[in-house]
Structures are given as structure tokens and as C-alpha cells.
Amino acid sequence: MAKVAFIGLGNMGGPMAANLIKAGHEVKVFDLNPAAVDALKAQGAGSGDSAQQIAADADFVVSMLPAGKHVRGLYLGTESAKGLIEVVKAGCVLIDCSTIDAASARVVAEAAAAKGLEFIDAPVSGGTAGAAAGTLTFICGGTDGAFEAAKVVLANMGANIFHAGGPGAGQVAKICNNMLLSVLMVGTSEALSLGIDHGLDPKVLSDIMKVSSGGNWTLEKYNPCPGVMDNAPSSKGYQGGFMVDLMVKDLGLSQEAALGSQSSTPMGALARSLYVSHARAGNGKRDFSSIFEHFAKGE
Ligand code: NAD
Numbered sequence: 001m002a003k004v005a006f007i008g009l010g011n012m013g014g015p016m017a018a019n020l021i022k023a024g025h026e027v028k029v030f031d032l033n034p035a036a037v038d039a040l041k042a043q044g045a046g047s048g049d050s051a052q053q054i055a056a057d058a059d060f061v062v063s064m065l066p067a068g069k070h071v072r073g074l075y076l077g078t079e080s081a082k083g084l085i086e087v088v089k090a091g092c093v094l095i096d097c098s099t100i101d102a103a104s105a106r107v108v109a110e111a112a113a114a115k116g117l118e119f120i121d122a123p124v125s126g127g128t129a130g131a132a133a134g135t136l137t138f139i140c141g142g143t144d145g146a147f148e149a150a151k152v153v154l155a156n157m158g159a160n161i162f163h164a165g166g167p168g169a170g171q172v173a174k175i176c177n178n179m180l181l182s183v184l185m186v187g188t189s190e191a192l193s194l195g196i197d198h199g200l201d202p203k204v205l206s207d208i209m210k211v212s213s214g215g216n217w218t219l220e221k222y223n224p225c226p227g228v229m230d231n232a233p234s235s236k237g238y239q240g241g242f243m244v245d246l247m248v249k250d251l252g253l254s255q256e257a258a259l260g261s262q263s264s265t266p267m268g269a270l271a272r273s274l275y276v277s278h279a280r281a282g283n284g285k286r287d288f289s290s291i292f293e294h295f296a297k298g299e
Pocket of ligand 1: 008009011032033065066067073074097098125126127242243246
């Protein structure tokens with residue numbers, strides 16, 4: 001079993017770190033939010049005063065942070081703190097599971113390689129339920145060596161582990177996936193709302209569409225209409241889950257990528273616009289399935 005330093009214990013990182021503890025690893029955790037650290041300590045984690053402190057003797061570092069600037073700051077350093085690539089021991093494998101821009105992932109991978117360290121971008125799919133169940137999909141970008149080394153730890157948090165390509169490739173695949181997810185969530189929300197407006201029961205309509213040609217992940221696992229699926233964020237006041245602000249970030253990343261490659265992504269552009277309006281209306285911290293309210297009568 002390995003010594004793992006886990007940094008970023010939010011909706012995703014918390015349950016992911018808990019699964020590493022359950023698998024028998026010696027896990028030390030750090031988050032800017034002390035309550036998040038305490039929750040993991042209660043489950044058997046060690047802790048420290050800083051990310052640098054807990055990473056110093058680690059075999060693996062796993063990070064699960066909001067965006068590229070946080071990941072660059074953690075690994076490359078800030079005005080007030082050394083980057084982890086300066087403080088970890090030789091042979092330590094660096095695994096970033098956050099969804100960030102591919103350019104940041106490549107910059108960190110290059111800096112790590114210059115120090116003789118393996119770094120892998122390993123963003124995830126599967127949501128908070130997948131994080132808790134240990135069934136996440138990891139979408140990795142990095143060298144073959146980094147991928148093989150990281151698999152040992154990733155296997156304790158996920159069910160599917162893909163090697164998308166070299167450094168940054170995991171992030172490119174991830175933003176393609178999330179752009180598609182946003183389109184599916186918006187489309188599912190408007191289809192359900194149309195049915196409801198015409199007197200249909202959303203549970204019945206969901207059951208029909210789930211096994212028909214409109215079937216998709218949001219209908220199977222994450223129904224946006226309150227009351228259809230007990231465990232979905234929609235039935236819990238759209239709390240927990242995947243925040244609208246994070247979806248706005250990912251849709252910005254996919255549009256930036258599309259500009260860079262001159263790709264046509266009209267559905268992604270429209271979904272981004274809808275999610276930006278939704279965030280500006282005060283929904284940034286709610287789950288992304290709350291876009292359903294944009295279509296439901298009464299808003
Ligand atoms: P979150 O906001 O719940 O958690 C982020 C955590 O990072 C917070 O606890 C915050 O205090 C901590 N943090 C921020 N900066 C830090 C720093 N410098 N040092 C230490 N801790 C720091 O976000 P989340 O939902 O857990 O998402 C994390 C990442 O995973 C994001 O990139 C997101 O896009 C991605 N993601 C989320 C989901 C989901 O369903 N929530 C699914 C797939 C991918």
C-alpha cells in the first residue's frame with residue numbers, strides 16, 4: 001500500500017480520498033476548508049498544515065481542484081508557497097484529476113518532467129455518485145510510464161481507466177465529454193418540460209425516453225426533474241453534485257479549444273450561453289441539472 005497525499009476535498013475529492021483510505025492506503029489530506037479536512041480525518045486520514053507538508057514523503061500526489069490556476073499554483077508554486085514539484089521525493093507520481101485547460105496540464109507535465117517526475121492529467125466522469133461508489137471513469141493524458149504508475153491508485157477510485165494520449169489529452173477528451181453532457185442535459189430538460197406542459201407525468205415520460213431513441217445518461221442516472229429520481233440532485237433541491245459554475249468553466253474550455261482548432265461547435269456554444277445566463281441568475285452554486293428550471297413553467 002502506498003503513501004498518498006490528497007489535495008482538494010470538495011464534492012468529488014472527499015469521497016475519492018475516502019475510497020483510497022478504504023483500499024488501505026496511508027492517506028494524508030489537505031484542503032483550504034478545514035471542515036473538509038476534518039470530515040476525512042474522521043474516516044482515518046492524516047493531515048498537515050499545507051499541501052507541501054503532506055506531499056513531502058508521499059509516493060503519490062492526487063489533486064482535485066476547481067480550475068487551471070489552482071493546479072498551476074499547487075504544482076508550480078505561487079508567490080507565497082513552493083510548488084509540489086520542488087518538494088516531493090524522487091519517484092513520486094503526480095496525478096491531477098481536476099478538469100482544467102489542456103495547456104495548463106501540459107505546462108505542469110513539462111515542469112515535472114524537467115525534475116524527473118511523472119505527471120498525469122486524469123480528469124474524471126461519473127459525478128459525485130461515481131466518486132462515492134468508486135466507479136469513476138478516468139480519462140488520462142501522459143506518458144506510458146506515468147499512466148502505468150498512476151493506474152495502481154486510480155483503480156481504487158474508478159471502474160474505467162482510459163489512456164487518451166500524451167500530456168493534456170485527458171483534458172481534451174474530458175471537455176469533449178462535458179460539452180456533450182451539457183447538450184444532453186439541456187435537451188432532456190426541454191423535452192421533459194414540453195411533456196409536462198402537455199399533461200404528461202415526468203416519471204412516465206422519463207421511462208419511455210430512457211429506453212427509446214432519446215435515451216441518454218441524464219435520463220438513466222441524473223434526471224433533472226425533481227421527484228423522478230430520489231437520489232439525483234434535482235430531488236435534493238439541486239444541492240451537491242456538479243455546480244453550474246464548474247459547467248460554465250468546462251464549456252468555456254471547450255469553446256476556447258474550438259476557437260483554437262477552428263472547429264464548429266454550435267450546440268456547445270448555445271449550451272454555454274444558456275449556462276452563463278443561468279449562473280448570472282444566481283444559480284452558480286447549484287447543481288447543473290437545475291437548468292431544468294429554465295424551461296419549467298413558473299420561472
Ligand atoms: P468543489 O468546489 O466541491 O471542491 C473543490 C475543493 O478544492 C474545495 O473543497 C476547495 O476548498 C478546494 N481548494 C481550492 N483551492 C485549493 C487549494 N489551493 N488548495 C487546497 N484546496 C483547495 O469542486 P468539485 O465538484 O469537487 O470539483 C473538483 C474538480 O472536479 C473540478 O475541476 C470539476 O470540474 C471536476 N469534476 C466535478 C464533477 C462533479 O460532479 N462535481 C464531476 C467531474 C469532474
